[in-house]
Amino acid sequence: MSARVIPIATNTFREAVRDRVLYNLVAFAILMAGAAVLVGQISINMERLVVINLGLAAVSLFGVVIAIFIGIGLVSKEIDKRTLYTVLSRPVRRWEFIVGKFLGLSGTLVVNSLCMAAGVYAALIYVSDHHHLLMTDSYVLVALYFIVLQFVMVTALALLFSSFSSPLLSAVFAFCLFLIGSFSEDLRGFAAMSQGLARWVTTAITYVIPNFSALNVISSVAHGEPVAAKLVVANTAYALFYAGMALCGAVLIFERRNLK
Amino acid sequence: MNALEILALEKVFSVGFWRKQPRRALHPLTLSVQEGEVFGFLGPNGAGKTTTLKMLMGLVYPTGGSAKIFGMEIGDPRVKAQIGFLPEQPYFYDYLTAHELLDYYARLSGFAGAAVSGKERKSRIEAMLARVGLTGAGDVQLRKFSKGMLQRVGIAQAILHDPKFVFLDEPMSGLDPIGRREVRDLIEQLKREGKTVFFSTHILSDAETLCDRVAVINKGELRGVGSVAELTRNVQGKIEVAWHGMSVPAALKTLTQECSCAGDMGRAVVTEPQLDAAVDALRRDNLRLISVTPVRSTLEEYFVQQTKSQTPSQSNSQKGAYA
Amino acid sequence: MKPSRSITWIAACLLAFFLMGSSLLIGRIDGMRARASIEDVLYVRSSSALKRMSLGYTGLMADLYWTRAVQYYGLKHHTEADPHYELLAPLLNLTTDLDPKLRVAYEFGASFLAPKSPEGAGEPDEAVALLEKGIRANPQVWQLYHALGFVHYKERQDYMAAADAFRRGAELPNAHPFLKVLAAKMAQKGGEFETSRMLWTMTFDSSDDKMIKDNAANHLLALQAEQDLNGLAKIIDLYRQQTGRNPQSWREVYSANLLPGIPVDPVGFPYVLAPNGEIYVLHPEKLKFLHKGIPPGYKPSAESEMDARS
Numbered sequence: 062m063s064a065r066v067i068p069i070a071t072n073t074f075r076e077a078v079r080d081r082v083l084y085n086l087v088a089f090a091i092l093m094a095g096a097a098v099l100v101g102q103i104s105i106n107m108e109r110l111v112v113i114n115l116g117l118a119a120v121s122l123f124g125v126v127i128a129i130f131i132g133i134g135l136v137s138k139e140i141d142k143r144t145l146y147t148v149l150s151r152p153v154r155r156w157e158f159i160v161g162k163f164l165g166l167s168g169t170l171v172v173n174s175l176c177m178a179a180g181v182y183a184a185l186i187y188v189s190d191h192h193h194l195l196m197t198d199s200y201v202l203v204a205l206y207f208i209v210l211q212f213v214m215v216t217a218l219a220l221l222f223s224s225f226s227s228p229l230l231s232a233v234f235a236f237c238l239f240l241i242g243s244f245s246e247d248l249r250g251f252a253a254m255s256q257g258l259a260r261w262v263t264t265a266i267t268y269v270i271p272n273f274s275a276l277n278v279i280s281s282v283a284h285g286e287p288v289a290a291k292l293v294v295a296n297t298a299y300a301l302f303y304a305g306m307a308l309c310g311a312v313l314i315f316e317r318r319n320l321k
Numbered sequence: 322m323n324a325l326e327i328l329a330l331e332k333v334f335s336v337g338f339w340r341k342q343p344r345r346a347l348h349p350l351t352l353s354v355q356e357g358e359v360f361g362f363l364g365p366n367g368a369g370k371t372t373t374l375k376m377l378m379g380l381v382y383p384t385g386g387s388a389k390i391f392g393m394e395i396g397d398p399r400v401k402a403q404i405g406f407l408p409e410q411p412y413f414y415d416y417l418t419a420h421e422l423l424d425y426y427a428r429l430s431g432f433a434g435a436a437v438s439g440k441e442r443k444s445r446i447e448a449m450l451a452r453v454g455l456t457g458a459g460d461v462q463l464r465k466f467s468k469g470m471l472q473r474v475g476i477a478q479a480i481l482h483d484p485k486f487v488f489l490d491e492p493m494s495g496l497d498p499i500g501r502r503e504v505r506d507l508i509e510q511l512k513r514e515g516k517t518v519f520f521s522t523h524i525l526s527d528a529e530t531l532c533d534r535v536a537v538i539n540k541g542e543l544r545g546v547g548s549v550a551e552l553t554r555n556v557q558g559k560i561e562v563a564w565h566g567m568s569v570p571a572a573l574k575t576l577t578q579e580c581s582c583a584g585d586m587g588r589a590v591v592t593e594p595q596l597d598a599a600v601d602a603l604r605r606d607n608l609r610l611i612s613v614t615p616v617r618s619t620l621e622e623y624f625v626q627q628t629k630s631q632t633p634s635q636s637n638s639q640k641g642a643y644a
Numbered sequence: 645m646k647p648s649r650s651i652t653w654i655a656a657c658l659l660a661f662f663l664m665g666s667s668l669l670i671g672r673i674d675g676m677r678a679r680a681s682i683e684d685v686l687y688v689r690s691s692s693a694l695k696r697m698s699l700g701y702t703g704l705m706a707d708l709y710w711t712r713a714v715q716y717y718g719l720k721h722h723t724e725a726d727p728h729y730e731l732l733a734p735l736l737n738l739t740t741d742l743d744p745k746l747r748v749a750y751e752f753g754a755s756f757l758a759p760k761s762p763e764g765a766g767e768p769d770e771a772v773a774l775l776e777k778g779i780r781a782n783p784q785v786w787q788l789y790h791a792l793g794f795v796h797y798k799e800r801q802d803y804m805a806a807a808d809a810f811r812r813g814a815e816l817p818n819a820h821p822f823l824k825v826l827a828a829k830m831a832q833k834g835g836e837f838e839t840s841r842m843l844w845t846m847t848f849d850s851s852d853d854k855m856i857k858d859n860a861a862n863h864l865l866a867l868q869a870e871q872d873l874n875g876l877a878k879i880i881d882l883y884r885q886q887t888g889r890n891p892q893s894w895r896e897v898y899s900a901n902l903l904p905g906i907p908v909d910p911v912g913f914p915y916v917l918a919p920n921g922e923i924y925v926l927h928p929e930k931l932k933f934l935h936k937g938i939p940p941g942y943k944p945s946a947e948s949e950m951d952a953r954s
Contacts, residue, residue, distance in 0.1 A: 068428040072414070079416040142412040147478055150378040150406035150488075151429045152398040156651055246674065250711035268667045275673045280687045292676050299669040302662045309659035316647045316655070319334070320380040382645060396645035 065153050066161040073165025077131050078172075087127075087173060091180035093119035108188035113201060113283040116181035121208045121279070124174060128212045129235045132166050132219030137228040140320060149320070156312040163220055163308055170212040178205050197285035203293060207276040210300035214271050215239055217307035224315040242273035271303055322392050324486055324517040325354035325377075329386035332372055346372045348542045349386055354519055354534075356485075359512050361532035362521040365628055369541040370521035371409055374490050378406050390486060402431065405479035409490040411471060415464040419455060419474055420446060422463060423481060430482040445481070453477045454503060469500040476507060487511060489520035493527055505531060525620045535620075537627045544627035552623050559616040562589050562599050565609040572602035590616060678719050686734060691741035698742065706743030713739060713749070714855070717756055729765035732757055736774060744781035747788070748853050750774060754791035755847070755856045758799040763859075768799035786820060787850040789813025793823075794843050797830065806830045822846050840867055866933035868910040869925060873937045876907055876915060876923050890921035 093115065139145045148158065185198060218238055222231035241248070245267055252263035276296055278288050329349040335341035347369045354360045364370050375381040377388055379396040393400045413422055423446045432442050450456055453473040458466070466474065472495065479487055492508075493501045508531055511518055522528060528535050529549055537544040537552075545552055564587045569580045573589055576599055580589035587608070591599045596613070603610055688694050698705040713735035720727040736757065739749045756764045758771035775792040782788060793809035796802045807830035814823035822842050829839050841864065848860035879902050883891050891897045894906045894917055907915045913926040916939065924939040925931055 065429055068425055072425050076414060076416055143408050144413055146380055146408040147406060148429060149380055150401060152401040152431065153429050247708050247711055250715050254714065268670055272670050272673065275677050289676060295669055295673050295676065299666055299673060302666040302669060306659055306662035306666060309655045309662060312655045313652060316651055319382060379645060394645060
């Protein structure tokens with residue numbers, strides 16, 4: 062079983078890496094980090110804050126865009142261009158295809174994030190006093206780790222949508238879910254203030270939307286505050302469970318699909 | 322045991338988002354292919370050939386009926402290890418080289434891990450590339466391949482794992498005559514190796530030369546199955562009589578309208594029962610008989626005849642005649 | 645050939661399992677994040693910056709901050725024994741800067757910024773400033789004048805300012821009739837029970853927010869109980885004058901024709917008559933704003949305090 066999942070994953074990784082779109086976006090994100098340095102210099106004593114806030118926001122946003130477009134592109138393109146036919150006519154199960162694609166994409170995004178993180182840290186060193194990083198700057202790694210967890214969830218969602226929907230719609234859905242999910246804590250607050258049936262329905266919905274707000278610790282990390290270890294563990298488990306859920310959905314749908 | 326056994330396989334697509342309209346792509350199809358045969362699946366565009374193939378490959382789920390390959394249900398992973406598939410107008414991962422592509426497919430077919438070492442896999446791929454005439458193109462990215470080269474890579478991936486049964490969907494499409502010749506040779510080679518080949522096409526001359534048997538399909542319905550000879554046999558028993566002479570005997574003219582003279586040869590087409598009378602007519606006029614030959618229609622004529630609109634009941638009776 | 649049944653079952657079961665797991669984890673994570681998410685919000689304290697960041701969706705942003713304010717208050721109120729609501733004023737100020745017409749935010753400030761801990765933040769001046777801001781933005785809303793007068797009266801004991809607020813509100817065409825009466829009463833500083841009852845009744849009537857209404861209702865219950873206790877104390881006095889001793893039970897008082905029956909407190913429990921003539925409430929934790937008639941030795945435990953508050 063894994064003998065087939067792994068080649069699919071490595072192939073996906075290779076495809077993503079050789080896709081020029083990826084490079085453009087990564088370059089852009091690194092440019093953002095540079096821009097952050099400039100902007101920081103305008104507001105005195107705020108450079109570090111701006112670099113971390115802007116840098117991590119750029120990594121997060123661009124990463125999500127990359128995750129969505131490459132994730133959707135890869136599966137839809139495969140179905141559209143019929144490369145999938147020669148794969149599935151072999152002893153490859155449909156679920157192996159989905160899981161392999163997911164692993165390949167996640168791997169790509171991790172590598173991607175590392176590149177962009179390097180850019181952020183470079184900018185941070187540049188604006189720090191005597192070019193030394195502080196102890197609290199290690200918390201930025203936690204924020205980055207959470208961002209990677211976000212990517213993993215978004216990738217799973219992108220795969221879920223592209224297993225049944227057109228590329229454009231899938232991209233739109235995935236992006237909308239990302240925006241809504243960033244406010245999921247507040248949505249639960251809204252739901253708690255309503256009554257009766259509306260309350261049940263809205264609360265149920267807020268539990269199904271991805272909880273991206275908990276994975277966004279950029280502002281607290283920018284202020285040098287640590288993140289509780291308990292939260293790191295809980296968020297990791299949550300991201301894996303949520304991605305698992307989305308992938309199961311993708312498998313269920315894709316298993317049934319007639320490939321025209 | 323037949324290599325391929327299709328039983329009442331059918332497909333109805335539901336088209337449309339809100340009110341699903343059914344669209345029948347394939348009427349119940351019953352067909353069998355013997356091991357070692359080269360079987361042609363003929364039909365105009367949109368006849369249902371590709372749909373049938375996709376169902377056999379497990380890409381599309383049939384709405385009725387079943388099919389078995391070497392006695393195993395389609396969709397069984399064990400089946401997939403024994404078959405190779407070349408889709409219509411294939412497209413492969415642009416960014417990979419031919420070698421990487423075949424390596425990928427090899428791994429997916431199980432040529433990896435403990436069973437097969439990297440070296441073995443590599444040599445097998447090299448052999449395959451040589452076989453399809455792509456030696457030296459192994460390290461070129463597929464985005465740079467011509468159509469003919471892509472087709473050859475496609476065939477390579479279909480036979481890479483030495484399957485017993487090869488399915489090809491329009492394997493000659495888009496190829497120049499040399500390319501077509503090469504694919505034909507390859508198919509013949511496969512036959513000599515004892516493999517079963519099932520390919521769909523709308524190019525009849527290829528089918529005529531290559532296939533042991535063919536099936537003709539139109540608008541999702543099977544119109545006829547049999548060897549080329551059977552299908553082009555003269556049903557109506559027409560016979561062409563040729564003689565040396567410059568005129569047509571009057572007696573012959575009364576038998577048939579189809580007579581003519583060209584140069585010093587006369588030709589007439591008569592039915593079998595009329596043959597004796599025709600020969601007598603010629604002898605009475607002292608005309609020398611040159612030949613008596615049964616008239617064969619070409620596969621093309623048969624094809625065109627079958628693909629003209631017909632009611633289902635008519636075609637069923639024809640199926641009875643040939644299957 | 646059909647889609648594999650075993651795959652379908654496995655995937656469906658896994659999906660259900662993951663769904664349950666992720667929902668549980670969300671609950672856990674929310675708990676861990678509660679404080680953090682609210683303090684996150686206040687990293688931007690400048691209203692103008694916030695307005696710009698809203699990209700025009702100031703109403704939505706205001707709703708967000710309002711939700712946070714309510715959650716902030718609710719969380720502290722229910723989980724801390726000695727809550728201090730330092731962030732409530734900034735949260736409410738940001739909310740109302742984003743949406744100056746959000747009436748409920750001003751009323752919330754009146755009910756929960758002004759009173760002392762654990763009921764509120766103990767910042768009556770902040771409440772007054774907030775309400776004055778609200779009145780400037782919504783000069784036709786009588787409820788805001790009522791709220792302002794209330795704060796002046798109850799928390800700051802500034803009767804002249806209270807009277808002024810009530811008077812300004814009474815001048816509005818659709819004002820509640822009580823406003824005029826209250827303006828007059830403030831000037832007199834008299835009739836405390838009635839004044840308080842009127843104020844709390846108006847608060848209850850004028851607001852749609854559940855928390856504000858509950859708060860007002862509890863105050864009214866305590867008021868009723870206090871009135872009862874005063875009245876009952878007078879009756880006990882009368883009994884002592886008549887018989888020269890303290891009554892040992894309500895039955896004796898009833899037999900002496902001083903009471904129509906056994907007196908029951910506003911939450912439905914009979915008042916307790918102590919041998920020394922003192923009257924107590926049976927369940928003081930159910931009448932949380934009551935400061936009289938608490939049984940001796942009653943120590944409000946932290947849990948029962950919090951229970952009572954919910």
